[in-house]
Amino acid sequence: MPISDCDKMVDIATTLPGLKLKNPTILAAGILGETGASLENVAKAGAGAVVTKSIGIEPREGHGNPTFVETEHGIINAMGLPNPGIDNYKDEVESIIGTNIPVIGSIFGADAQEFEILAVEMEKFGVSALELNLSCPHAKGYGAILGHDKEKVLEITKVVKGAVKVPVYVKLSPNVSNIAEIACAVEDAEGDGIVAINTISAMAIDIDMALPILSNAIGGLSGPGIKPIGLRCIYEIKAETELPVIGVGGILSGNDAIEYIMAGASAVQIGSGVYYKGIGIFSKVCQQIQEFMDAHSYKTIKEMVGIAQKG
Ligand code: SIN
Secondary structure, eight states: OOHHHHHTSOOOOEEETTEEESSSEEEOTTSSOSSHHHHHHHHHTTOSEEEOOOBOSSOBOOSOSOOEEEETTEEEEOOOOOBOOHHHHHHHHHHHTTSSSOEEEEEOOSSHHHHHHHHHHHHHHTOSEEEEEOOOSSSTTSTHHHHTOHHHHHHHHHHHHHHOSSOEEEEOOSOSSOHHHHHHHHHHTTOOEEEEOOOEEEOOEETTTTEESSTTSOEEEESGGGHHHHHHHHHHHHHHOOOOEEEESSOOSHHHHHHHHHHTEEEEEESHHHHHHOTTHHHHHHHHHHHHHHHTTOOOHHHHTTTTSOO
């Protein structure tokens, strides 16, 4: 069905603090986010918003090859947060600000001070919101080492919130014993929302070589196999906090997105889905959401958010 026909169906617009989305699909960080032009292509393909690549203070090459392996139920990556550094990313971000959808700036740092510098710069570039990457499972000194510690999450979120006006979302790791507890730290620091989940710490072995396939040995699993874990995490976070949540992990279809919405997500991010289905996944998922809502007489996304929560 062409997008123009889709537009005549039920309204799938959704809102989150500081973000008005024409539909609930968002490009996840790290996929097609290298340049302003690639982000713009995703916008044209129908996404409701895009998240930039995770950007740090200095340029980083990331881990050596291989950085990526496809397994039976998903993809394991250990890119190692390659990025051009905040100063060199300015033009890429600025080139897509003012196009028709919100741009969310993803940042990672080694401590609260680095996050503060990055947040202030990204805000100057004109992003609509920030996503703090506190959850990369395999880049030493960054991500999970901070995001698994609720005191650090509280500190970093508080410092960034004190430094910028745009809404601050925190991307959490599923590789913790209690994700809701970490989400509560974001809420205590007056963060604006949660993005969950980042990838699950994982490995693949080349049995002929008797070695791990990835150069970094350990990477993060994404794709269809992690959807049930993502849903459980959203469900637990929504049971313990009032924060709006953006769901991510293994979304390949409209039904997958609806599962996340019913678990409590107000919007969803798509990452590996682009690898499996191509850039057309955004309009396809929107069309399937609309068809589901039509068939079940839902009028708004909001009506469905969290309805699978008990009690
Ligand atoms: C990577 O660059 O290795 C992935 C980033 C992430 O998992 O947050």
